[in-house]
Amino acid sequence: MKEVWAGWKDSPLTNHGMIQAQALALSFATTPFTAIYTSDLKRAHTTAKALQAAQAQVPLHITDLLREQSFGVAEGSSYKAKRDKDLTLKQHFSRGLFPVLYGNHDRFPGGESKEDLRVRARQFFGDMILPFVRGEREKENIHIAVVSHGLFIQEIAVLLWKLGGSPICQESELRQNIRGMRNTAWTRIEISTAKVSEVGANATNGGVPPTPYTMKLVQVNCHTHIHSLIRQKGGISRLPYDPAQKDIRSFFSKNK
Numbered sequence: 739m740k741e742v743w744a745g746w747k748d749s750p751l752t753n754h755g756m757i758q759a760q761a762l763a764l765s766f767a768t769t770p771f772t773a774i775y776t777s778d779l780k781r782a783h784t785t786a787k788a789l790q791a792a793q794a795q796v797p798l799h800i801t802d803l804l805r806e807q808s809f810g811v812a813e814g815s816s817y818k819a820k821r822d823k824d825l826t827l828k829q830h831f832s833r834g835l836f837p838v839l840y841g842n843h844d845r846f847p848g849g850e851s852k853e854d855l856r857v858r859a860r861q862f863f864g865d866m867i868l869p870f871v872r873g874e875r876e877k878e879n880i881h882i883a884v885v886s887h888g889l890f891i892q893e894i895a896v897l898l899w900k901l902g903g904s905p906i907c908q909e910s911e912l913r914q915n916i917r918g919m920r921n922t923a924w925t926r927i928e929i930s931t932a933k934v935s936e937v938g939a940n941a942t943n944g945g946v947p948p949t950p951y952t953m954k955l956v957q958v959n960c961h962t963h964i965h966s967l968i969r970q971k972g973g974i975s976r977l978p979y980d981p982a983q984k985d986i987r988s989f990f991s992k993n994k
Contacts (some may be wrong), residue, residue, distance in 0.1 A: 742838060743809040743817050745887075746850070750780045758964050759788040760921040765963040767792040769881055775866055777804035785922060785980075786885040803862040806887035810849025831909035852893075859893040863901075864947040871929050871951050891925065892916045898953045900925050915958050923961040958968040 751759060762785065771793055776786030778800045790798045811831070821830065821837040827844070830837060836846055845851040870880050886894070894917055896909060916925065930952050 741818055742814050743812040744839045745806040745809040747813045748780050751784045754923045754969050759785040762922040763788040763792045771883050772880045773797050774883040775799045778802050779805055782885045789883055802884040803858050807851040807855045807889045810846040812846040855893050859897050877929045888919055918959040922957045926957040928956050
């Protein structure tokens with residue numbers, strides 16, 4: 739994997755990445771998804787289509803709200819650049835150096851800050867997920883698959899953890915657990931309609947406004963589905979996946 743800033747850079751999955759996506763889809767083939775939401779970037783969209791190939795009746799929704807953080811002019815440049823304490827960030831950028839940014843409002847020219855990413859996460863939850871939560875009593879056991887990217891997944895998970903109103907760990911600990919997710923690894927978050935008593939208790943929890951739902955981070959960075967996969971030799975695994983080589987539906991027909 740190249741050590742470069744790759745946010746909105748629309749790179750396709752590699753051959754090995756597609757095998758990982760197919761393994762992910764097979765592991766969820768018996769999970770009755772209600773809907774699948776995906777980033778419009780190829781690496782996420784192709785993974786989402788692999789999920790849908792196992793359950794063709796499930797609607798697939800594509801949205802740019804689920805994109806990775808944009809790194810602007812830094813896209814494709816190394817993120818290993820060291821920060822010189824004698825230079826301003828602007829001076830670094832003018833020299834083609836793009837070190838890691840730590841401030842919530844720092845951004846590369848033309849890119850997004852961490853706060854911008856959080857705004858998108860809140861919008862996605864409000865526009866796409868919350869309507870399912872509000873209608874939960876009408877239909878039980880709703881399963882929504884959200885296919886996105888590492889930094890966005892981190893922000894949406896932290897957002898839901900905060901909205902849950904009953905933190906069981908520090909935010910830094912949660913971010914550490916989510917950071918460094920493997921390719922096609924998944925995180926499971928349970929959202930349910932809260933009972934009246936739970937909402938009342940929430941209202942007294944440090945002044946946090948009551949929420950009509952509860953949230954629970956159940957599993958993080960799960961990747962058992964790729965443990966047995968072996969990379970193809972000769973660099974083939976790193977080549978871009980060519981969908982013309984093999985229809986992904988044939989992968990499932992062999993495993994029925």
